Amino acid sequence: MRLTRLVPLLSVLSVLGVLVVRATPAWATFPGPDGRIAFDNDRYGGTHNIFTMKPDGTDVKQLTFLTFDQGAVLRQSWSPDGTKLVFEKRDAAVTFRQVWEMNADGSNLHQLFAESASYFDFDPNFSPDGSRVIFSRCRTDFEACAIYSVKSDGHGLTAITHFDVRRNVVDSRPEYSPDGKTIAFDSFNRGGVIAAVYLMDAHGANVRELTSPALQALEPDWAPDGSRVIFDTNCCNPKHSAIWGVGSDGTGLTQLTFPGARHDFTPEYAPAGDKIAFERDAADFSTSSILTMNPDGSGLITIQSDAFIPAWGPAT
Numbered sequence: 001m002r003l004t005r006l007v008p009l010l011s012v013l014s015v016l017g018v019l020v021v022r023a024t025p026a027w028a029t030f031p032g033p034d035g036r037i038a039f040d041n042d043r044y045g046g047t048h049n050i051f052t053m054k055p056d057g058t059d060v061k062q063l064t065f066l067t068f069d070q071g072a073v074l075r076q077s078w079s080p081d082g083t084k085l086v087f088e089k090r091d092a093a094v095t096f097r098q099v100w101e102m103n104a105d106g107s108n109l110h111q112l113f114a115e116s117a118s119y120f121d122f123d124p125n126f127s128p129d130g131s132r133v134i135f136s137r138c139r140t141d142f143e144a145c146a147i148y149s150v151k152s153d154g155h156g157l158t159a160i161t162h163f164d165v166r167r168n169v170v171d172s173r174p175e176y177s178p179d180g181k182t183i184a185f186d187s188f189n190r191g192g193v194i195a196a197v198y199l200m201d202a203h204g205a206n207v208r209e210l211t212s213p214a215l216q217a218l219e220p221d222w223a224p225d226g227s228r229v230i231f232d233t234n235c236c237n238p239k240h241s242a243i244w245g246v247g248s249d250g251t252g253l254t255q256l257t258f259p260g261a262r263h264d265f266t267p268e269y270a271p272a273g274d275k276i277a278f279e280r281d282a283a284d285f286s287t288s289s290i291l292t293m294n295p296d297g298s299g300l301i302t303i304q305s306d307a308f309i310p311a312w313g314p315a316t
Helices: 002-016
Strands: 034-041 049-053 072-078 084-090 097-103 119-126 132-139 145-151 170-176 182-188 195-201 218-222 228-232 243-247 263-269 276-281 288-293 301-305 308-314
Touching: 034 072, 049 072, 072 119, 072 308, 084 119, 119 170, 132 170, 170 218, 182 218, 195 218, 218 263, 228 263, 263 308, 276 308, 288 308
Parallel strands: 097 119, 145 170
Antiparallel strands: 034 049, 034 308, 072 084, 084 097, 119 132, 132 145, 170 182, 182 195, 218 228, 228 243, 263 276, 276 288, 288 301
16 A cells, blocks of 8 residues: 555654655665565555565565564665665554664564664665665654664764754765765755755765755665766655656756656666666555666666565675
8 A cells, every 4th residue: 555655754754844745765776787676565464575576577575574563674775795685674653763684585684783762763775895884863852864874783883964953954865876985865954955865975074965956856876887876856846756867976967757647766776787677656656666767768667566665686
């Protein structure tokens, strides 16, 4: 049911009184041969679980088996070697969100690090060398979210951006560039802008706007060669979302999909850079499917119905 797909971003931004209609998941694409695509689905247990499939949509495998009363797992992201997934786990009442990890076959499911009840954490994403996991952390006592990272063994928690409770800034969907030197992320209320995609150095310095405020862009994903960033648009207005791309230097802005009355979200490059996967929802958000296309927007193919939030992993 589409309503469950709305919960992640709404739970963050409802605190801010922002009316939006979708989630802000996070995951990175690392260069290499194309492997399996992980995706979310609520076809089992009435809640979000994680599945994988081949790039053509066949050989679907279920990795997690939560039921509604156990909460949900979602927003999965692959490790650079394709052997692990990090993701968000929440309880049924959505009173906590934690970063968890598992092997690519669903085994060794465990919480990555002990998290404080003063925060909820989501949008986890590996660094290119696999040594760290970057994520968004929100305070429960103030209306603000910031970007943090932690070592892949669960130690060394580090703030990259800082909580701006005065301006109610929400930093989310962080993703390292393939060379690890730059982080793309989306942000709400930063500098008075409703929503945009930003870049910053790996340690949080030199924050700069990549997309025009008019696009209301979010959910950035790097091309495997680092030359471009794709994203979706119209986060917080009645217009329909589409997939766009722009050079990492801010040039070459291009619209890639033209969904009409439908909505296109969560673009994700294939590791080989030869395809882009994304979610397409019906006009009323009643159905969600995963499609692939060429990097220029041609060659659209639906590969999985009743599915959302694709994350494309490298071959192992």
